[in-house]
Structures are given as C-alpha cells and as structure tokens.
Amino acid sequence: MNRRELGGLTVASAAFWAGRGWALDWQSLLGKARGQTLYFHAWGGDPKINDFVAYVGQLAAERFGVTLTHVKLAATSDAVARVQAEKAAGKTTGGAVDLIWINGENFAAMKEAGLLFGPFAESLPNWRYVDTVGKPATTNDFTLATQGYESPWAMAQLVFEHDSAKLATPPLTIATLAEWAKANPGRFTYPQPPDYLGLTFLKQVLYALLPDPKVLQSPVDAAYDLSSLWSFLDALHPNLWRQAKAFPANEPALGQLLADGETTISFAFNPGRASAEIAAGALADTVRTFVLTGGTIGNASYVAIPGDTSAPEGAQLIANLLLEPEVQARAQDASVLGFQTVLNLAVLNAVDRSRFDGLKQGPATLSPAALGPTLLEPHASWMTRISGDWVTRYGVAP
Amino acid sequence: MRRRTGTSGLGLALALALPVAAGLGFALRSGASSLTLVMAWPGLPRAMLLSLLPGLAATAMAVLLVLALLGLRPPGFAVLERLLAPMLAVPHAAAALGLAFLIAPSGWIARALSPWATGWTEPPDLLTLNDPTGLALTLGLVLRETPFLLLIALGLGSRRLDHRRLVAATLGYGKAMGFALTVWPALYPQLRLPVLAVLVYAMTNVDMALILGPGLPHPLAVQVSLWMTEPSLAHQGLAAAGALVQLGLVVLGIGIWRGAEALGHRLILTLAQGGIRGRGLDMVLGPLAFLAAVLFVLFGAFGLAGLALWSVAGPWPFPQALPPSLSLAVWSRAGPDLLATSANSLGLAAAATVAALLLTLSALQGEAPGRSGRMAALVYLPLIVPQVVFLPGIAAALLPLPVPPLLAVAVAHLVFVLPYVFLALAGPFRAWDGRLAAVAATLGGSPWRILLRLRLPMLARPLATAAAIGVAVSVGLYLPTLLLGGGRVETLTTEAVALASGANRRVVGAYGLMQAFWPALAYALARRVKPI
Numbered sequence: 044m045n046r047r048e049l050g051g052l053t054v055a056s057a058a059f060w061a062g063r064g065w066a067l068d069w070q071s072l073l074g075k076a077r078g079q080t081l082y083f084h085a086w087g088g089d090p091k092i093n094d095f096v097a098y099v100g101q102l103a104a105e106r107f108g109v110t111l112t113h114v115k116l117a118a119t120s121d122a123v124a125r126v127q128a129e130k131a132a133g134k135t136t137g138g139a140v141d142l143i144w145i146n147g148e149n150f151a152a153m154k155e156a157g158l159l160f161g162p163f164a165e166s167l168p169n170w171r172y173v174d175t176v177g178k179p180a181t182t183n184d185f186t187l188a189t190q191g192y193e194s195p196w197a198m199a200q201l202v203f204e205h206d207s208a209k210l211a212t213p214p215l216t217i218a219t220l221a222e223w224a225k226a227n228p229g230r231f232t233y234p235q236p237p238d239y240l241g242l243t244f245l246k247q248v249l250y251a252l253l254p255d256p257k258v259l260q261s262p263v264d265a266a267y268d269l270s271s272l273w274s275f276l277d278a279l280h281p282n283l284w285r286q287a288k289a290f291p292a293n294e295p296a297l298g299q300l301l302a303d304g305e306t307t308i309s310f311a312f313n314p315g316r317a318s319a320e321i322a323a324g325a326l327a328d329t330v331r332t333f334v335l336t337g338g339t340i341g342n343a344s345y346v347a348i349p350g351d352t353s354a355p356e357g358a359q360l361i362a363n364l365l366l367e368p369e370v371q372a373r374a375q376d377a378s379v380l381g382f383q384t385v386l387n388l389a390v391l392n393a394v395d396r397s398r399f400d401g402l403k404q405g406p407a408t409l410s411p412a413a414l415g416p417t418l419l420e421p422h423a424s425w426m427t428r429i430s431g432d433w434v435t436r437y438g439v440a441p
Numbered sequence: 442m443r444r445r446t447g448t449s450g451l452g453l454a455l456a457l458a459l460p461v462a463a464g465l466g467f468a469l470r471s472g473a474s475s476l477t478l479v480m481a482w483p484g485l486p487r488a489m490l491l492s493l494l495p496g497l498a499a500t501a502m503a504v505l506l507v508l509a510l511l512g513l514r515p516p517g518f519a520v521l522e523r524l525l526a527p528m529l530a531v532p533h534a535a536a537a538l539g540l541a542f543l544i545a546p547s548g549w550i551a552r553a554l555s556p557w558a559t560g561w562t563e564p565p566d567l568l569t570l571n572d573p574t575g576l577a578l579t580l581g582l583v584l585r586e587t588p589f590l591l592l593i594a595l596g597l598g599s600r601r602l603d604h605r606r607l608v609a610a611t612l613g614y615g616k617a618m619g620f621a622l623t624v625w626p627a628l629y630p631q632l633r634l635p636v637l638a639v640l641v642y643a644m645t646n647v648d649m650a651l652i653l654g655p656g657l658p659h660p661l662a663v664q665v666s667l668w669m670t671e672p673s674l675a676h677q678g679l680a681a682a683g684a685l686v687q688l689g690l691v692v693l694g695i696g697i698w699r700g701a702e703a704l705g706h707r708l709i710l711t712l713a714q715g716g717i718r719g720r721g722l723d724m725v726l727g728p729l730a731f732l733a734a735v736l737f738v739l740f741g742a743f744g745l746a747g748l749a750l751w752s753v754a755g756p757w758p759f760p761q762a763l764p765p766s767l768s769l770a771v772w773s774r775a776g777p778d779l780l781a782t783s784a785n786s787l788g789l790a791a792a793a794t795v796a797a798l799l800l801t802l803s804a805l806q807g808e809a810p811g812r813s814g815r816m817a818a819l820v821y822l823p824l825i826v827p828q829v830v831f832l833p834g835i836a837a838a839l840l841p842l843p844v845p846p847l848l849a850v851a852v853a854h855l856v857f858v859l860p861y862v863f864l865a866l867a868g869p870f871r872a873w874d875g876r877l878a879a880v881a882a883t884l885g886g887s888p889w890r891i892l893l894r895l896r897l898p899m900l901a902r903p904l905a906t907a908a909a910i911g912v913a914v915s916v917g918l919y920l921p922t923l924l925l926g927g928g929r930v931e932t933l934t935t936e937a938v939a940l941a942s943g944a945n946r947r948v949v950g951a952y953g954l955m956q957a958f959w960p961a962l963a964y965a966l967a968r969r970v971k972p973i
Contacts, residue, residue: 087939089945090775090948094774112929114929114931115939115940116939117939121923124677125927128836132837132840132841134841139846140927209563229566235656285568286568288572288657289570289573289657290657292651295945299946302758303545303564303759304547304759305563305566305759323770324766324770325756325947328756434484438484438656439483439484439487439657440484440658441573
C-alpha cells in the first residue's frame with residue numbers, strides 16, 4: 044500500500060493512529076532510524092531472553108546506529124495498559140513504548156482499540172523469507188488475521204517434558220496422562236489460569252475432549268456445554284501436585300518444580316526450553332521432551348509498534364532485524380533460546396541455510412519431524428470463557 | 442511561633458497530601474461505578490479475609506515479639522541487633538523467595554533432613570507454601586516486620602527508660618512484667634504510627650503475598666493488581682472498585698487494631714493494679730524469646746545465604762543440601778546491568794531521602810508543642826491509602842504533562858520515603874529535651890543556630906537511621922517506579938521483580954543480594970554515627 048492509494052480515504056484524524064504505516068522507501072527509513080532510541084517492552088522473566096534482546100540491540104547499534112533499550116516487563120499487559128492510558132490522555136507521539144513483544148489477546152485488544160502503527164510487517168524487506176504457507180500462525184494470531192499490524196519472530200509449540208530417570212515412557216494422550224497422574228499422585232500440575240500456559244493446557248484438553256474440535260476455530264457459543272472439561276478436571280485435581288490446593292504461577296514456576304524434582308511431568312510453550320535449561324545448568328540432563336499423539340497447540344510470537352511511538356522507523360528496522368536469517372538461527376540455537384524459526388528454510392540462500400543446518404539440537408529437543416502436527420490456537424473467546432469459568436469454579440476456594 | 446507552624450509544615454503537607462488526594466480522587470471516580478462488579482466476584486469474601494487475618498495476625502505477633510525481645514533481652518539479642526540492618530535491607534520479594542526456598546518441600550530444611558532422617562528421595566507433596574489459610578504468608582510478614590519495628594523501637598531510645606526497669610526489679614517484678622508495666626506504656630505511643638504502617642503493609646502488600654500467599658483466591662490486593670494488568674478495559678473498572686474495597690478493609694483493620702490497643706491498655710492497668718509480680722513468667726517467656734531471636738537470626742541468615750548460593754549454583758537437584766558445582770556465570774553476565782541499575786536506584790534514593798529529610802526537619806522545627814496530631818494524620822496518608830488505590834491516578838494525572846520519567850519517579854519515591862523518614866525522626870526529635878533549647882536561647886542562640894549546632898548534632902544517630910530507612914524504602918519500591926516511570930526507569934527492584942515473575946532463583950539471588958547490599962551499607966554507616 045502506498046500513499047497515493049491511501050490518499051482517497053485519508054482523513055487527517057483517522058490517519059494519525061491507524062495510517063502511519065505507509066511503505067516507506069527502506070533506504071530513507073534507515074536514514075531516519077539512525078540515532079533513534081527505542082524502548083522495546085518485552086517480558087523480562089528469563090535471562091536467556093534478556094541476553095538475546097541485548098544481542099539484537101548490539102547488532103542494531105553496530106549496523107544501524109539505533110539504540111535499543113529492553114524494558115523488562117513482568118506482564119505484557121503492563122505495556123498495553125500504558126499505551127491505552129497514553130491514548131486516553133490524548134498523546135499522539137512520544138509514547139513510552141516503541142515496540143512490544145505481543146500476541147493473542149493483547150494484540151487483539153490493541154488492534155481493536157486502534158492503538159497500533161501499521162500495517163507494516165508485509166513491507167519489511169525480510170518478509171519474503173517468512174513461511175506464511177507452511178506456518179500459518181505467522182499471519183493468524185489466535186484466529187485473528189494480523190493484516191501486517193504485527194511481525195512474527197518466533198514459533199512456539201506446546202511440548203511436554205519428563206524426567207527420563209524417573210519415568211522412561213511418558214503417557215502420550217490426555218487420557219493416559221490423567222491415568223498416570225492417578226497412579227502417581229502429586230507429580231503433575233499446570234500453571235494457574237488465567238496464566239497463559241495454564242490456559243493453553245486446558246485448550247489442549249479441549250482438543251482431546253470435544254467431539255468436534257473444529258468448533259474451536261469460531262467464537263464460542265455462550266450456550267456451549269463445557270461439562271466434559273469440568274468433569275475431567277474434577278477427577279484430575281485430587282491427583283495433582285498439592286491436590287490442586289495450590290498451583291504454580293506461570294511457565295518458569297512450573298519449570299522450577301520440574302528442576303526441584305517436585306514434579307515428574309511438565310510442559311512448556313517452547314520446544315527448546317528443556318535443552319536450553321540443561322545447557323544453562325538449571326535442569327537435570329535426564330529431562331526429555333515429548334508431544335501428544337494427534338499434535339499439540341502452536342502459535343507465533345510477534346512484535347507490534349504502538350501508534351504513538353516517536354521512532355516508527357527504528358521500530359520497523361528492529362522488526363526486520365529479528366527476521367534476519369542470522370538472528371533467527373541464533374534464536375533457534377538450543378544454547379541461546381531454542382525458539383523455532385518463522386522462516387522458510389527452502390527460500391534461503393545456501394549460506395543462510397547452513398546457519399540452521401549447523402545448529403546442535405540439544406539432548407532434549409525433538410526434531411521438526413518428531414514435533415508432529417501443530418494444532419491451531421482456538422478463537423480468543425474460548426480462552427476468555429474457560430478462563431472465567433475456571434476462576435469461578437476452582438479459583439475462589441481451595 | 443504559630444504562624445511559622447503554618448508555613449514550615451506546608452511543604453510536607455503538600456508533598457504528602459496532593460499526590461494521594463489526586464490519586465484517590467481518580468480511584469473514587471473510576472471505581473465507584475464498578476462496585477457492583479466486584480461485589481459479584483465470588484472470591485471476594487475469602488480474598489478480604491485473606492487480607493485482613495494474616496495482616497492482623499502478623500502485626501499482632503510482630504508487636505508481641507518486639508515486646509518480649511525488648512523486655513527480656515534474651516541471650517543472642519546483641520547478635521540479633523547487629524543483624525537487623527542487613528535483614529531489613531533485603532527487599533520484600535527477595536526475602537520472600539529466600540524464605541520460600543527454606544520451607545518448600547524441596548527447600549533447604551527438607552534437603553538438610555533428607556534422605557537420612559526423612560527417607561525422602563523425592564520432595565514430599567506437602568502444602569508448606571501458598572497454603573489456603575495464609576500461614577506461610579503470615580510467617581513471612583512476621584519475619585520481615587518484626588525487625589523493622591525492633592529497629593524503630595531501638596531508635597526511639599528504649600534504653601533511656603532502663604531506669605524504670607530497675608525500679609520495677611527492685612520492687613520484685615519479673616523482667617517481662619516489669620517492662621510491660623513501666624517501659625512499654627511510655628514506648629508504645631511513639632511506636633504506634635510505625636505499627637499501623639506495618640498493619641497496612643501486611644494487609645495490602647503484593648510481592649510477598651504473590652510468592653508466599655494462597656492463590657485460590659489471592660489476597661485482595663494481589664487480585665487487584667492482577668486485574669490492573671489485564672488488557673481488557675472491563676478489568677480496569679474491576680481493579681479500581683477492588684481497590685476501593687481494599688481501602689475500606691484497611692480502615693476496618695485499623696479500627697480493629699485500635700480496639701485491641703484499648704484492650705491491651707486495660708489489661709496493663711488491671712495487671713498493674715493487681716500488683717502481680719509475674720516472676721514465673723520469665724521462666725516461660727525467656728526460652729520462647731530466645732527461640733524467637735535464634736529463629737530470626739537463622740531465617741535471616743539462611744534466607745540470604747540461600748540467595749547467595751543460588752546465584753552461584755550449577756544444577757542442584759533434590760535432596761542434595763549443597764550444589765554439587767558452582768559457577769559465576771550469572772554474576773559475570775548480569776554484572777554490567779547490576780551496576781547500571783544500582784546507579785539508578787542509588788540516585789533516586791539519595792534524591793528522595795535528602796528531600797524527605799529537609800521537609801521533615803522543616804515541619805518538625807516549626808511545630809508548636811502539643812500540635813503534633815495534625816501532622817501525624819497527614820503522614821498516615823500514603824501508608825494508609827494502599828498503593829494500588831492511588832498510584833494509577835497519579836500516573837494518569839502526570840501523563841499529559843512534560844515531566845521526565847526520572848523526575849516523576851523521584852517524586853513518587855519522595856511520597857513513600859517521606860512518611861518513614863518522618864516516623865523515624867519525629868519521635869526522637871520531639872523527645873529532645875526542650876530545656877536545652879531554653880538554656881541555649883538565654884545564652885543568645887538564635888532558633889536556627891540552636892537547631893544546627895545543638896539539636897541536630899545531638900540527634901545525629903536518629904537522623905542517620907532515618908536516612909538509612911529512607912534509602913532502604915526507596916531502593917525497595919516497585920509499583921511507584923514501574924507505574925510512574927512508564928517502565929523507562931530501571932532500578933534493582935523493577936529488575937528483580939520482573940525476574941522473580943520468572944522464578945529464576947539464580948538471577949533473582951544475584952539481584953536480591955545487590956538490593957540488600959546498598960541499604961545494608963546505609964544502615965552500617967548510620968550505626969557508626971555518634972551523637973555529640
């Protein structure tokens with residue numbers, strides 16, 4: 044889309060928040076970006092991720108003269124709330140947030156409220172490498188079409204982890220997992236909803252329990268009967284860690300339970316997590332990864348640019364830098380992050396492809412073939428529904 | 442004299458009241474309309490109880506422990522006294538993580554006893570953390586707040602009253618009974634404001650309750666802060682309304698506490714009139730106080746040691762009591778960040794503490810005798826109005842103005858540092874013998890000269906303690922730094938809490954130790970100050 048095409052429908056007020064994403068000539072963008080300082084708001088709970096962001100910042104400074112500052116968030120919604128407050132206060136530029144690591148309901152909320160700069164993603168030079176066909180989650184964020192308002196940078200998939208020293212052959216379906224928990228009480232749990240990973244586990248359970256999982260791709264019907272999910276959880280909870288009288292708060296807390304030996308089976312939204320933790324010396328090297336028969340839920344991580352940024356050029360430059368094959372290969376390195384790439388390796392040149400071929404996989408990481416099929420994220424309304432119902436059922440009394 | 446009272450206290454009054462009033466107004470406006478929403482939340486009654494009961498229980502236990510420890514001075518008290526500063530310097534979140542690692546089923550205590558004593562080769566499935574009744578949270582609060590009250594009480598100069606204990610002893614009273622009947626009634630009125638601050642903190646804190654407290658449901662303040670960070674706008678109204686309920690709950694908690702104070706007062710009167718010497722009491726309370734002192738030292742020391750050890754630990758599986766391999770990877774990787782964020786933390790702490798000391802001294806100096814009540818009510822404000830209630834309002838008010846984030850954060854720090862500095866300083870400042878000023882004045886000293894050359898030098902120790910407390914409070918502030926800095930101002934605490942949300946014990950250990958280091962240094966320096 045260029046300025047002329049947009050001209051007919053440009054209304055000055057509407058253009059400011061929604062329409063600043065005209066495809067700029069990349070060279071002039073690089074010129075404008077030089078010297079800009081960017082505040083990248085990204086979850087800061089994992090030193091591996093913080094180190095990776097620092098590495099990206101170093102590249103940006105060396106190659107493009109852009110200063111990237113990582114604002115380490117405890118929750119992405121902090122940044123969303125900040126941009127919301129800025130818009131409510133009438134700010135149109137000079138906002139505190141220049142770039143956000145985002146997906147799912149945070150993206151949906153910002154897009155709906157018109158808080159985002161764009162569309163920009165599909166005019167980035169490196170967009171041509173993105174595997175939009177083989178990895179549909181790169182343009183489809185929780186069933187919401189991204190329309191170029193956010194740019195993908197990492198693929199994530201739900202994988203399960205088990206300590207092979209205590210359990211040689213793990214259960215491969217939700218039903219057998221429940222049977223195993225009954226036979227081994229107290230050694231499995233999930234993060235407490237509304238935590239993202241906890242809800243992902245519940246969505247995975249839904250995929251196993253619903254007679255027709257296709258309904259998950261449309262908004263949930265208010266009258267839809269979820270009793271099979273609740274009776275499954277009613278039976279499972281007494282066999283969970285602490286008899287479900289307490290739950291870990293989030294993914295790292297769940298991972299710490301596995302590292303402490305409190306649980307035997309765990310799960311994560313990153314197929315390379317276990318290997319990266321083993322490499323960092325934080326997890327026993329007997330931990331292995333597995334997936335369920337029939338596939339597990341997968342999605343993509345994105346970056347988005349708030350409409351009131353004062354550095355849209357630098358922000359696009361970083362979004363593009365994150366898609367650089369060299370940077371993607373580093374993110375996929377098990378000893379760095381272990382995040383799967385969003386790129387289509389087949390369209391890369393030989394040099395760039397060899398960056399991926401040369402990666403060591405790590406002892407606990409499954410090969411792309413062994414990861415099995417990816418199940419699409421359900422429509423975001425399912426998450427809201429099961430989150431609300433879960434909290435009412437289990438979240439208000441032990 | 443009277444006119445001066447009005448103007449000199451004005452700065453303090455404005456610094457305290459203006460931000461809180463603005464934030465409160467915002468909360469009332471945005472919260473009142475959503476009250477029915479929060480009333481409909483099925484977890485509300487339990488969440489309220491989980492704020493009220495651990496808060497009251499922890500405060501009561503902390504006060505009783507201070508009474509017992511000061512009254513009995515059990516063996517080991519001197520060690521405890523020396524360790525108060527480092528114990529207080531550990532930020533709440535890091536202290537809670539340290540405690541969690543001690544008492545968790547896979548924690549240090551279980552590891553030390555396994556498998557030889559317990560037979561456990563895997564951690565037992567016991568609910569020692571995040572228990573539904575909030576016992577772990579209460580324990581954490583007691584361990585954290587007792588040292589704070591003890592330090593304030595020692596700073597108030599309870600030793601000045603030692604002659605009363607002597608008199609009581611010669612009359613045949615036991616140590617505990619003598620202290621409770623003669624020293625405590627004189628000490629407690631000066632301690633009341635800090636105690637109420639502790640009560641409000643215990644009822645409304647977020648970081649310790651998240652780590653140690655129950656989650657089904659969370660205590661109300663935690664739930665409010667969780668609603669605040671939900672992306673949907675519907676939750677913002679819910680959060681504002683929840684904050685209003687929390688405000689009412691705090692008022693109720695303070696009311697209950699004042700009732701308990703009255704009962705305690707009556708009990709002391711009854712005991713005094715009854716003439717009971719209570720010498721047998723020392724035989725029971727003595728060992729208990731000793732045990733408490735030992736436990737404080739052990740929990741404090743091992744909590745810190747746990748943080749330190751985790752920051753250098755390689756893989757550390759259960760049930761090994763010590764990590765089999767050590768590594769400096771975390772420190773070398775985090776080193777530059779630790780120094781940069783330390784600089785921010787210290788700059789903010791210095792600015793806020795100096796401003797707070799100046800405002801406090803000017804208010805106290807201009808105070809007419811016997812009119813301290815009005816100022817005390819003001820000082821309560823930022824401590825009584827829970828942070829989650831008024832901070833979003835301040836942030837919203839500052840947003841359209843061209844205020845640099847660092848300045849906004851420094852002002853917010855001042856709002857929270859000021860009450861603690863005032864509380865720490867007001868008692869000793871007012872307790873200073875005014876006859877000395879009268880003597881100096883007859884010798885021709887001007888009021889300012891008397892203040893600078895006589896009163897302040899004599900109060901050097903409480904001044905230094907107040908400054909150290911100011912630094913510790915500022916370094917530990919999380920919510921004000923985050924909300925008013927828009928995330929652009931990174932301090933040791935914002936980094937540590939962000940990391941704690943990831944529960945990475947190794948990095949949290951490193952940040953926790955650094956967070957503890959600077960305030961501990963400030964306390965250590967304060968202890969070296971000698972009054973003239």
